[in-house]
Amino acid sequence: MKLPVAEASAVPVPGETAARGAGGGMPEGRAQGSPRVQKDVSMERQKAMLAGYFSELAHARETGLKVAYTFVPGNLTELIRAAGALGVYPEVNALQSAMRQKSDGYVREAERLGHNEDVCSYVKCDIGMLAAGNIGPTGEKLPPPDLLLLSYTGCFTFMKWFELLQKEYGCEIAMLHVPYQADGGITEDMRRYVAAQLRDEVIPKLEKVTGKKLDLDELSALLARSARAEDDLVWVLDSARNTPSPIDAYFGGVYYVGPIFTAFRGTLECEEYYQALRQEVAARLDRREGPIMPNGVLAEERFRLVVEGPPNWTHFRDFWRIFYDEGAVVVASTYTKVGGLYDDGFRHGRAEDPLLSLADYCLGCYTNRSLPARVDLLASYVRDFHADGFVINSLKSCNSFSVGQLVMMREVEKKTGVPGGFIETDLVDPRYYSQANIKNRIESYLQMIAQRKGRA
Amino acid sequence: MEAEAIVRRCEALYADLSLGSVREWKAAHPGRPAVGLLPVYVPREIVHAAGALPVSLLGGGDQIDIVKGDASFQSYICHLPRSMVELSLTGRLDALDGFVFPSTCDVIRNLSGIFQMTTRGKYIRYLDLPQAMDEGTGGAFYRRDLVALAAEIARLAGREAPGDEALAESIRRYDRNRRAIAALWAVRAGAPWLVALDETYLLMRAGAVLPVEAHTELVEAYTAAVAGRARKPEDRIRVVVVGAFCEQPPLGLLRTLERSGCYVVDDDLFLGARWVEGDVLALEEGRGSVAEESAAPVDGPKGGPHGPPGSDGGGDPYGALARAYIGKSLVASTRYQPDGRRGEDLVRRVRALKADGVVFAAPSFCDPALLDQPPLQKSLSEANIPFITFKYAENTGQFQSIREQAGTFSDSIKLWGEA
Ligand code: SF4
Ligand code: SF4
Numbered sequence: 053m054k055l056p057v058a059e060a061s062a063v064p065v066p067g068e069t070a071a072r073g074a075g076g077g078m079p080e081g082r083a084q085g086s087p088r089v090q091k092d093v094s095m096e097r098q099k100a101m102l103a104g105y106f107s108e109l110a111h112a113r114e115t116g117l118k119v120a121y122t123f124v125p126g127n128l129t130e131l132i133r134a135a136g137a138l139g140v141y142p143e144v145n146a147l148q149s150a151m152r153q154k155s156d157g158y159v160r161e162a163e164r165l166g167h168n169e170d171v172c173s174y175v176k177c178d179i180g181m182l183a184a185g186n187i188g189p190t191g192e193k194l195p196p197p198d199l200l201l202l203s204y205t206g207c208f209t210f211m212k213w214f215e216l217l218q219k220e221y222g223c224e225i226a227m228l229h230v231p232y233q234a235d236g237g238i239t240e241d242m243r244r245y246v247a248a249q250l251r252d253e254v255i256p257k258l259e260k261v262t263g264k265k266l267d268l269d270e271l272s273a274l275l276a277r278s279a280r281a282e283d284d285l286v287w288v289l290d291s292a293r294n295t296p297s298p299i300d301a302y303f304g305g306v307y308y309v310g311p312i313f314t315a316f317r318g319t320l321e322c323e324e325y326y327q328a329l330r331q332e333v334a335a336r337l338d339r340r341e342g343p344i345m346p347n348g349v350l351a352e353e354r355f356r357l358v359v360e361g362p363p364n365w366t367h368f369r370d371f372w373r374i375f376y377d378e379g380a381v382v383v384a385s386t387y388t389k390v391g392g393l394y395d396d397g398f399r400h401g402r403a404e405d406p407l408l409s410l411a412d413y414c415l416g417c418y419t420n421r422s423l424p425a426r427v428d429l430l431a432s433y434v435r436d437f438h439a440d441g442f443v444i445n446s447l448k449s450c451n452s453f454s455v456g457q458l459v460m461m462r463e464v465e466k467k468t469g470v471p472g473g474f475i476e477t478d479l480v481d482p483r484y485y486s487q488a489n490i491k492n493r494i495e496s497y498l499q500m501i502a503q504r505k506g507r508a
Numbered sequence: 509m510e511a512e513a514i515v516r517r518c519e520a521l522y523a524d525l526s527l528g529s530v531r532e533w534k535a536a537h538p539g540r541p542a543v544g545l546l547p548v549y550v551p552r553e554i555v556h557a558a559g560a561l562p563v564s565l566l567g568g569g570d571q572i573d574i575v576k577g578d579a580s581f582q583s584y585i586c587h588l589p590r591s592m593v594e595l596s597l598t599g600r601l602d603a604l605d606g607f608v609f610p611s612t613c614d615v616i617r618n619l620s621g622i623f624q625m626t627t628r629g630k631y632i633r634y635l636d637l638p639q640a641m642d643e644g645t646g647g648a649f650y651r652r653d654l655v656a657l658a659a660e661i662a663r664l665a666g667r668e669a670p671g672d673e674a675l676a677e678s679i680r681r682y683d684r685n686r687r688a689i690a691a692l693w694a695v696r697a698g699a700p701w702l703v704a705l706d707e708t709y710l711l712m713r714a715g716a717v718l719p720v721e722a723h724t725e726l727v728e729a730y731t732a733a734v735a736g737r738a739r740k741p742e743d744r745i746r747v748v749v750v751g752a753f754c755e756q757p758p759l760g761l762l763r764t765l766e767r768s769g770c771y772v773v774d775d776d777l778f779l780g781a782r783w784v785e786g787d788v789l790a791l792e793e794g795r796g797s798v799a800e801e802s803a804a805p806v807d808g809p810k811g812g813p814h815g816p817p818g819s820d821g822g823g824d825p826y827g828a829l830a831r832a833y834i835g836k837s838l839v840a841s842t843r844y845q846p847d848g849r850r851g852e853d854l855v856r857r858v859r860a861l862k863a864d865g866v867v868f869a870a871p872s873f874c875d876p877a878l879l880d881q882p883p884l885q886k887s888l889s890e891a892n893i894p895f896i897t898f899k900y901a902e903n904t905g906q907f908q909s910i911r912e913q914a915g916t917f918s919d920s921i922k923l924w925g926e927a
Contacts, residue, residue: 091739103571134651166882166885166886167879167882168881170584170873170899171875172875172879204639204844207614208611208614208617208876209614209879211844212875212876212879212880216879216882216883218846218847218848219883227640227641227844227846229639229640229646231636232611232617232634234609234633234636241649245645245646248645248649249645250643253640256725312791378730395904422624423618423621423622423624424622424624427625445584452614452618454615455581455585455589455614455615455618455619456580456619456621456622457582458579458580459580459626460580463625475744
């Protein structure tokens with residue numbers, strides 16, 4: 053594999069005060085315990101993109117644009133856009149609510165309405181947000197869905213979630229059943245099944261709500277743009293193979309995947325964003341600089357880690373700080389593959405047919421892969437990114453990710469000879485996050501890793 | 509046979525976590541495999557037709573200490589996968605040659621991966637039940653997968669893939685089983701004092717391990733025997749139990765529920781055994797088969813090893829199973845239901861059975877059951893049907909609070925006509 057090489061330098065990275073207010077998409081939030089937060093230029097760019105998008109959504113009724121709610125894994129953003137509609141991603145709203153310290157109230161409200169404490173907190177956060185008036189991350193009201201596009205990829209709870217929303221909104225709903233890669237591969241039959249549903253179920257319903265025939269040429273053009281952005285994203289994520297890594301592929305990575313996992317994939321804006329991001333990272337690589345962390349550029353890369361599982365959003369920066377304070381950089385993560393796994397060469401629009409390409413994309417998302425395949429991917433990250441260790445952040449909410457992670461840890465340890473660390477948090481329910489506990493565990497784990505490195 | 513003797517036999521089968529009856533069956537049928545089926549639903553007809561013994565696995569209940577299973581799962585995951593791993597790693601499932609994991613939820617899905625990694629040398633199969641409830645897409649995909657599944661299990665048995673006639677014959681045997689169970693359910697609804705909940709439950713559980721023919725005979729014999737019981741109705745309320753379709757409550761909990769003043773006239777315990785409503789094949793007279801998807805861009809070869817679908821009319825038993833899944837499944841939490849019909853269905857069922865209320869009994873951390881509760885409860889409230897709610901684990905040992913809750917529920921309905 054060819055390592056990324058340094059390219060033309062981007063604008064120097066400014067520091068700025070902790071973000072408040074506008075933003076959206078991927079995380080944006082309070083820096084607990086830190087008055088100043090440093091950011092990549094690309095973060096600022098993303099923030100502006102998202103503010104514009106949420107404003108477009110807020111005015112969708114006036115502009116006559118139709119709205120499709122859908123999920124990040126297996127999202128059909130290009131199709132939604134080609135049909136002339138806008139996408140809303142409830143998981144992103146939930147994580148945004150958590151970053152703004154609102155999820156606690158929303159989750160409790162949903163529980164007051166009868167939702168059980170045991171179930172996924174993303175669903176409860178969304179239900180609570182809806183009960184509180186469906187105000188989006190920018191403070192503007194989100195439009196109700198014209199279509200619930202149930203991209204049923206890699207998570208059972210998605211189905212229940214949209215059944216609940218369908219009961220609330222009474223709008224059109226389209227199911228896209230994406231078979232699971234239980235045997236570690238995609239069969240022709242699976243592709244045909246997904247593409248047939250796109251043709252017979254999803255597209256007719258999209259056309260029905262927009263009142264417009266889908267333009268397949270437009271779709272193909274969007275898919276080609278997606279592929280170019282995907283090339284740049286892969287380059288950026290691969291840059292972490294260098295030592296020191298110019299990026300943090302988990303805490304930083306969640307920003308990097310923001311546009312491509314949500315409403316922007318396939319747009320010119322998105323393509324340009326990833327070009328600029330690549331230049332920014334290339335410049336850091338050129339300067340042999342580490343990633344920008346909440347408190348500035350990381351001076352010394354002491355540990356290289358791989359992380360499995362989504363982050364906690366309610367204490368995102370505190371969580372990140374634990375790693376930063378120890379000089380630990382995440383060089384690869386699986387969470388940045390939930391909305392699309394491009395490592396193995398998949399790109400949108402490269403299949404023989406645009407619908408088959410969308411099918412390949414949905415089938416390939418990380419949580420749609422079998423446990424042995426996930427183990428193999430993690431083990432390859434540990435090896436290929438020269439990691440000293442790997443950490444599993446197991447979420448109380450998420451059966452899709454969490455069930456089997458203890459077994460996965462033992463298997464990755466066996467395959468790599470590298471010991472794993474295991475921590476437990478939740479996505480957006482702050483009751484399941486304990487800073488002291490997590491800090492303790494990570495510090496002890498890194499001490500152990502340091503001893504191993506000392507011996508090596 | 510007397511009903512009590514039948515129940516004793518069923519309880520012995522239930523208590524035998526090492527699957528002695530399966531070992532006996534294998535000894536009597538050399539070379540034929542036994543295949544374990546995880547909850548909730550796998551069409552056992554396919555396994556039967558392929559020459560294997562289908563064995564439904566429903567966890568270890570409260571009869572097994574969990575040691576290895578707990579090391580594999582975090583505390584916030586339901587209990588069933590723990591006991592499944594424990595059963596597997598302690599050799600209690602050694603009589604089984606393979607396992608089929610249906611797409612029930614992410615726990616069962618990921619458990620299939622755990623078995624792939626920890627049970628070397630066994631056949632591990634994931635079965636993606638379709639959520640696209642359309643015969644042309646979901647039905648066709650599922651039908652093709654059933655054809656493949658049958659061929660794979662037949663290979664385990666050293667046989668050819670079952671032809672249409674063999675499968676049709678297996679379906680007929682299960683149709684008879686479904687009719688026997690429906691007759692028993694009719695007794696439960698009409699004269700619940702004749703059949704205790706723990707008895708019907710044990711009878712159903714016997715069907716998890718017995719060959720279908722033997723199970724049908726047992727159910728028919730029991731139903732005939734209880735008709736002669738000289739029992740009088742007691743002053744109890746009639747309830748429907750909802751949410752216990754996968755991980756099973758311990759027997760003690762079921763007994764507690766009835767002793768607290770309830771007749772359970774319907775439940776979804778071990779739902780997989782009753783998944784299809786009515787006959788699968790009787791429907792098939794004069795019908796075409798599940799259509800393949802057509803036209804570009806996803807054109808491809810048509811049909812399975814049994815000739816092109818569409819040409820076999822009523823003689824397409826694979827298609828009949830696929831159609832039954834799409835059109836004749838009971839309303840279940842694990843199956844896509846976009847139109848709010850779950851609530852309507854429950855209200856209709858409660859009314860048809862003249863039930864006084866509903867008991868929501870779901871396993872802790874069971875997303876499918878628990879996420880369904882708020883809308884179901886809303887529908888019940890709108891229809892003025894009272895309900896109570898509790899959670900359990902398969903190894904729950906304390907029933908005091910459930911006894912009190914169910915007792916109060918029953919008393920208040922008896923006294924005031926409402927909870
Ligand atoms: S269960 Fe996991 S993947 Fe599914 S909605 Fe919840 S957090 Fe997302
Ligand atoms: S009890 Fe519920 S969550 Fe657990 S395996 Fe069964 S259906 Fe899945």
